[in-house]
Amino acid sequence: MSEKIPPEYKYCPYCATPLETRYIEGRERAYCPRCGFIHYRNPLPSVGIIAHRDGKFLLIKRGREPQKGVWAPPSGFIEEGEDPEETAIRELEEETGMKGEVEELLGVYRNNSKVYGDVLVITYLVKITGGSLRAGDDAEEAKLFRYEDLPPIPFRCFTESLKKARKILEGRNEQ
Ligand SMILES: [Zn+2]
Incomplete structure (x- = not known):
């Protein structure tokens, strides 16, 4: 088998x-x-959310496997009938209480997960527009970090997307 x-x-x-x-x-x-x-057998489509405010990036402490207890950007699976950008805004609010607007596509990655198998991760740069910060579904904690102060982040899809996001914000003088 x-x-x-x-x-x-x-x-x-x-x-x-x-x-x-x-x-x-x-x-x-x-x-x-x-x-x-x-x-x-196809990869599972998911979204990673690189959300920012005042030059800081929003991370959650993951409340479930893989990488439980580790800081990472919010993320989640695309539901049937949902556009990937809608997933990004929904997951951001569910996991952190924040509201946001998708600004741009950062990248599309393959992540091989020990729990879900092959996952396709679409990452977006999201501007935080409101809400109040709290750890929601699947998150133990939610917090904004300066790029220089980011804790170790798992998965290439997230580290590369954060790097790209930083460059974009630097170009706009938001970093
Ligand atoms: Zn049959």
Whole structure:
């Protein structure tokens, strides 16, 4: 059996027939011989939020794995029917109590997570426009940091996006 994360289905999620492995479109994939279901494994789309105010960046202390207890920018999975920019604003408010506006796309990254498997991370620069700071869902703490004072941040998607964000703010004389 595969040891992939998330694990491969054993039974068809539509008709409960045991799945077989077949070579389909260039890869071995779990396949239902009864209804033809193919388990395509795709990255999970998510958003990372590089939110700033007064030249400082907003981080949360993560309340869940991966990297529980570690400081990182707010982030979350895109819900069905949601635009990625809407996810950014929703997650920012849920995790920190702050309201914001998306300013620009910072980058698109692949992150291999021990919990979720392959994750696609879209990061945005978000200007904080209001709200009151509090640690919300999935966060133990929320706090604004100067770039120079940032604690160690996990994941390349976040470190590179923070670096890009700093350059952008410097260019605007906001740093
Ligand atoms: Zn089936």
